[in-house]
Structure formats: structure tokens, C-alpha cells
Amino acid sequence: MKVLVAGGAGYIGSVTTELLLNDGHEVVVFDNLERGHREAVDKRAGFRKGDLRDKDRIFKVMSEIRPDAVMHFAAYALVPESMEKPELYFRNNVYGGINLVESMYKYDVGKIVFSSTCATYGQPEKVPITEDVAQRPTNPYGESKLMFEQTLKWYHELHGMTTVFLRYFNACGATEKFGEDHDPETHIIPIILQVALGQRKQVKIYGDDYNTPDGTCLRDYIHIVDLAQAHILALKGKVSGPFNLGTGNGYSVLEVVETAREVTGHPIPAEIAPRRPGDPAKLVAGAEKARKILKWKPQYDDLDSILQSAWNWHQKHPRGYRK
Numbered sequence: 001m002k003v004l005v006a007g008g009a010g011y012i013g014s015v016t017t018e019l020l021l022n023d024g025h026e027v028v029v030f031d032n033l034e035r036g037h038r039e040a041v042d043k044r045a046g047f048r049k050g051d052l053r054d055k056d057r058i059f060k061v062m063s064e065i066r067p068d069a070v071m072h073f074a075a076y077a078l079v080p081e082s083m084e085k086p087e088l089y090f091r092n093n094v095y096g097g098i099n100l101v102e103s104m105y106k107y108d109v110g111k112i113v114f115s116s117t118c119a120t121y122g123q124p125e126k127v128p129i130t131e132d133v134a135q136r137p138t139n140p141y142g143e144s145k146l147m148f149e150q151t152l153k154w155y156h157e158l159h160g161m162t163t164v165f166l167r168y169f170n171a172c173g174a175t176e177k178f179g180e181d182h183d184p185e186t187h188i189i190p191i192i193l194q195v196a197l198g199q200r201k202q203v204k205i206y207g208d209d210y211n212t213p214d215g216t217c218l219r220d221y222i223h224i225v226d227l228a229q230a231h232i233l234a235l236k237g238k239v240s241g242p243f244n245l246g247t248g249n250g251y252s253v254l255e256v257v258e259t260a261r262e263v264t265g266h267p268i269p270a271e272i273a274p275r276r277p278g279d280p281a282k283l284v285a286g287a288e289k290a291r292k293i294l295k296w297k298p299q300y301d302d303l304d305s306i307l308q309s310a311w312n313w314h315q316k317h318p319r320g321y322r323k
């Protein structure tokens with residue numbers, strides 16, 4: 001298939017592009033390079049620079065490329081930033097997304113696989129979280145992703161577009177070529193690895209008074225290769241709707257720090273800090289639906305191997321994609 005990957009220069013988009021190409025698909029990446037990196041775009045892919053908030057630009061690119069399907073990763077994804085600047089999130093993630101899907105409809109592109117998030121559930125009423133759990137986001141990031149899911153749901157209902165929303169839990173890990181490089185970095189695993197590389201003195205643990213076994217937040221860490229495989233399976237299928245993507249294992253922040261100490265051999269000093277606004281206590285996936293319907297089988301279900309792959313990449317790229 002010919003696939004337009006919006007946001008293919010970002011962390012998850014870059015790895016999905018690599019795996020799509022390995023699988024024999026043709027890929028054109030559309031990215032504004034605001035937070036992504038040109039070096040993260042696989043050399044085998046085509047590239048068009050552009051911003052989804054620029055409606056004329058995405059309409060022009062869609063008319064030229066006329067892909068069979070779109071994968072959409074082009075969004076802001078930082079909970080803390082969204083709590084300070086919600087307008088960024090609604091403008092980029094919702095308005096930008098609407099431009100994308102409207103251009104698809106105009107040029108008869110009938111399928112989209114959308115990068116959604118477990119942040120759409122907010123503080124879930126039950127854990128593990130299955131797709132039927134009520135979506136009540138606790139931050140503008142999650143709300144913006146939910147609003148775009150709902151937009152897509154209506155394109156499915158009204159126009160018969162195949163619209164898949166993959167609700168990721170905590171994406172992490174790397175391939176040999178591509179890994180995680182955000183500036184500023186806010187995610188726990190790369191921050192811990194920056195401590196191991198001597199680039200930060202310590203990691204702050206945001207809150208140890210949550211209602212969890214050790215008081216720190218529980219998250220479901222899922223390898224990006226497994227996420228990318230789920231996208232490719234969704235691309236091949238005809239099913240619309242939501243799928244949770246996680247391993248079903250919840251690890252606390254303290255367990256992540258401890259495992260990283262073992263993997264890196266570095267003491268990784270940590271200090272307890274106040275809670276971070278907008279953080280739910282427990283986010284763990286019930287991902288049976290993806291296994292059953294998409295026939296998805298995650299290969300990495302332990303934190304050690306996920307951290308090891310991230311550590312390998314960070315050691316080889318201590319400054320990320322910067323030269």
C-alpha cells in the first residue's frame with residue numbers, strides 16, 4: 001500500500017515508517033519538523049514538509065500523493081504542557097486533525113489509523129482498562145485526542161471511512177536506527193537514561209502517595225516495535241474503532257528506576273517530588289481486543305528488554321538526533 005504517515009519524523013511515527021518499509025509498503029512522511037527530526041525519517045521514505053494547521057498545504061499534499069491510507073501521529077503529546085497551554089493542544093491535535101481527515105475525504109482516501117492514547121480514559125473506573133471504560137480525560141492532551149477520535153467516528157458513520165484509533169499506553173524502547181528524542185524531555189524512561197549517561201544528576205519521582213502498592217504511579221510500558229506492528233495489522237484489516245495497546249503489566253515509577261539501575265549498572269539517584277498535575281494513579285491496558293481482532297502479539301512483555309533496547313539507542317545517540 002501507499003501510506004501517508006503524518007508525523008513520521010517523530011518517535012513512534014519514525015519506527016512505524018521503518019517497519020512499514022520493511023513490510024514492503026511505500027511511505028511518504030508529512031511532518032512540520034517542529035518536534036520531529038529529519039534524521040528520524042527513514043531514507044527509503046518520501047518526505048513532504050508541512051503542518052496540519054496549514055489547510056492548503058495538507059490538501060495539496062493529499063492531492064499529489066493520493067495514498068491508499070493515512071497513519072496519523074502528528075500531534076503534541078505532553079501532559080504537563082497541555083495543562084499550561086491547552087490552546088496548543090486543541091489547535092494542533094483537533095483542528096490539524098480535522099484538516100487531515102477533510103483532505104482525505106476530498107481525495108477519496110478511505111482509511112486512517114490514528115495514534116490515540118490511554119490518556120483519553122483519565123482516572124479510569126476500572127483497571128485493567130478495556131475499550132468500553134468511560135473516557136473522562138483529566139488533561140487537555142487526553143481531551144484533544146478524544147475529540148479527534150469522535151471526529152473520526154463520525155467520518156466512519158457518515159462516509160464509511162475505515163477509522164481505527166489505537167490507544168497507546170506508555171510507548172518506549174527503540175530500534176537500532178530510531179529512538180526517543182524530545183526537547184525538552186519529560187518522559188520517565190529517557191530521563192532516567194539521561195541520568196545514567198551523566199547528563200542529569202537525578203530523576204525526580206512525581207508523587208509517592210498514590211493509591212498503589214509502593215505509592216508511585218503505575219504505567220503499562222509498551223515497546224514501540226509492538227506499537228508499530230499493531231498499526232500495520234490495523235492497516236491490513238477492515239475494522240474501525242478503538243483498540244488499547246499495552247502489555248497488561250503495570251510497573252511503578254520506582255520499579256522502572258530499579259530496573260534501569262540493573263540494566264545500565266548506574267546508581268541513578270532519585271528523589272521524591274510533589275505529584276505532577278494531571279497524572280492518573282494507574283493506567284494498565286486490557287488489550288485482549290487487539291490480540292483477538294487484529295491478531296496482535298506483542299513481542300516485548302518485560303521491562304528489562306524494553307529498557308535494554310532504549311539504553312542501547314541512548315548509548316549510541318547520547319545527543320539524540322543532534323550532530
Ligand code: UDP
Binds near residue numbers: 186187188205217253
Ligand atoms: N514521572 C516521574 N518523573 C519524571 C517523569 C515522569 O516520576 O521525571 C512519572 C509520571 O508522573 C508518570 C510516569 O512517570 O507517573 C510516566 O510519565 P511519562 O511522562 O513518562 O508518561 P505519561 O504517563 O505521562 O504519558
